[in-house]
Every structure is written in C-alpha cells, then in structure tokens.
Amino acid sequence: MLLVVGIIICFTHIFATIGSSPIVLWHGMGDSCCDPYSLGSIIKLIERQLTPTPYIHSLRIGSNIEEDQLNGFFMNVNHQIDYACQLLNADKNLSKGYHAIGFSQGGQFLRAIAQRCPNPPMLNLISIGGQHQGVFGFPRCPGDNITICNYVRELLRIGVYESFVQDHLVQAEYWQDPHQEATYRKVSVFLADINQERIFNEQYKTNLLKIGNLVLVKFLRDTMVYPNESEHFGFYAENNTSKIIPLRESSLYINDLLGLKIMDQQSRIKFLESDTNHLEFTDQWFIDNIIPFLKD
Numbered sequence: 001m002l003l004v005v006g007i008i009i010c011f012t013h014i015f016a017t018i019g020s021s022p023i024v025l026w027h028g029m030g031d032s033c034c035d036p037y038s039l040g041s042i043i044k045l046i047e048r049q050l051t052p053t054p055y056i057h058s059l060r061i062g063s064n065i066e067e068d069q070l071n072g073f074f075m076n077v078n079h080q081i082d083y084a085c086q087l088l089n090a091d092k093n094l095s096k097g098y099h100a101i102g103f104s105q106g107g108q109f110l111r112a113i114a115q116r117c118p119n120p121p122m123l124n125l126i127s128i129g130g131q132h133q134g135v136f137g138f139p140r141c142p143g144d145n146i147t148i149c150n151y152v153r154e155l156l157r158i159g160v161y162e163s164f165v166q167d168h169l170v171q172a173e174y175w176q177d178p179h180q181e182a183t184y185r186k187v188s189v190f191l192a193d194i195n196q197e198r199i200f201n202e203q204y205k206t207n208l209l210k211i212g213n214l215v216l217v218k219f220l221r222d223t224m225v226y227p228n229e230s231e232h233f234g235f236y237a238e239n240n241t242s243k244i245i246p247l248r249e250s251s252l253y254i255n256d257l258l259g260l261k262i263m264d265q266q267s268r269i270k271f272l273e274s275d276t277n278h279l280e281f282t283d284q285w286f287i288d289n290i291i292p293f294l295k296d
Contacts, residue, residue, distance in 0.1 A: 028104025134176030
C-alpha cells in the first residue's frame with residue numbers, strides 16, 4: 001500500500017490577481033492535478049475566459065504527479081480531506097474565499113471540504129459528475145489505469161465493507177449497496193458520514209449552508225457512474241435497483257440533514273446536465289454553463 005510522504009500544491013499563478021476570486025480544483029479518479037490534457041486544459045480555458053486572470057490552485061495529493069494519481073485510488077478519503085484542508089488554510093491567496101470545482105469523485109471530496117473546513121470560505125461549489133449518493137458499480141476504467149482498476153474491482157468483489165477495504169480503497173468509501181443499506185450506514189467510513197446517515201453533525205449543515213451556490217452536473221450518457229442520478233443526489237431505492245429516489249424524495253432532503261432543502265427553496269442548487277458520457281463536455285459547454293459561476 002502506498003505510503004504518502006507529502007502533499008503539495010500544483011498551481012498556475014504565484015500571486016492572486018486582485019478583483020478575481022481564486023479557484024480551487026480537485027481532479028477525479030485516475031487523473032492528477034497537472035495533466036496538460038485534463039485539468040491543464042481546464043485551467044487554460046478558465047484563464048482565457050476570465051479577466052483579470054484568477055489565481056488557480058489545483059490540489060495535488062502527494063509529492064509528485066504519480067503519487068497524486070495513485071492516492072486517488074488508495075489513500076483514505078478522510079486523510080485526503082484533512083490534508084487538503086491544511087493546504088487550503090495555508091494558502092494566503094484563498095483567505096477571502098474561493099470557487100471550488102470538483103471533477104467526478106473530486107466533487108464529493110470538495111463537498112466534504114465545505115462541510116468540514118469552512119475556512120477559508122468556499123463561495124460556489126461546482127460538482128461536475130460528482131457521486132454525492134455514491135456508486136453501485138465500477139464498469140469502466142479511465143485512461144491508462146487498467147491494471148489498477150482490475151485490482152480495485154477485485155477488492156470490491158472480495159468485500160467492499162470489510163474494514164481493510166474501507167480504510168484503504170477510495171472507491172469503496174463512497175460505494176453504496178442498496179441491498180446492504182444497514183451495513184453501509186454502519187461501516188462506510190466516508191460517504192455515510194458526510195451524508196449524515198449515521199450520526200447527525202449540525203456543523204456539516206451549518207457549514208454547507210455558507211456556500212453561495214451548489215452546482216450539480218449530471219452526464220446523461222454516463223457509462224462510469226452507476227446510477228448517474230447520484231450526480232444530482234439521487235440513488236436507487238433500498239433493495240430495488242430498478243427504482244431511483246430523486247433528491248427531493250430522499251430522507252436527506254425531507255429531513256434537511258445538510259440544508260439542501262433550504263438551499264433548493266432559495267434557488268441556490270443548480271441542476272445542470274450534459275448530454276454526453278462522463279466528463280466528456282466541450283469547451284463551449286463549459287463556457288456557457290460553468291464560467292458564469294466563476295465570475296464575481
């Protein structure tokens with residue numbers, strides 16, 4: 001198992017530009033902070049669209065890009081959140097607030113940041129394909145990570161809710177089996193906690209309500225996230241994978257455990273869609289749908 005020796009930041013500017021709110025990015029599974037063809041292209045797109053050019057802080061979990069990529073599979077999510085919180089607190093450019101954009105699993109990780117680490121303040125949280133009610137399936141491997149993904153699948157098969165798997169496999173920590181809901185709520189080390197399914201934490205709700213907008217992007221042709229409705233906080237009904245419970249019919253919303261009902265009533269939750277596969281959006285779609293939330 002990977003031993004993490006450090007966490008550093010990959011960023012595009014040394015000093016923040018006055019008059020433009022900073023932006024924090026968190027990549028998805030199998031990706032890294034600084035790949036020029038993934039987040040690197042997003043950074044360049046944002047820089048072309050916003051004037052003045054904003055300070056952009058792309059989280060890198062590890063001492064190099066390889067560690068960052070591997071930690072997206074094998075570093076306990078709670079440890080990742082703790083380290084990321086320390087990095088954000090130490091970054092003076094973020095002290096007055098920042099917009100956050102999470103890609104795939106980076107979406108729910110940044111939501112955990114909002115709930116657990118309200119300082120520096122998060123202005124808008126943009127989740128692009130984040131699995132906020134978890135996943136129940138691991139169908140396709142991103143990029144060149146076939147060997148790693150096969151290992152992950154084997155661990156999930158052996159026992160997703162075994163303590164060793166929960167403590168060391170990222171994807172197991174947001175795996176929700178609708179046929180084992182009681183077990184999931186009892187042993188899930190990450191998702192069940194941030195979704196208030198075990199012990200209610202009033203601070204999680206208070207902190208999430210501090211953000212301006214929660215922007216949720218669902219990919220209509222998603223072949224990676226099952227069910228893709230999780231990207232809008234929907235999920236399978238208990239013991240029934242033929243039925244989806246949308247956010248507004250869920251106990252999370254009805255009991256307002258995270259303040260999502262309040263935010264929705266205030267029109268602060270934006271439900272966006274892309275008629276494409278997972279994270280396969282065009283530059284123009286990003287410009288039309290995401291850039292407006294990055295403008296002060």
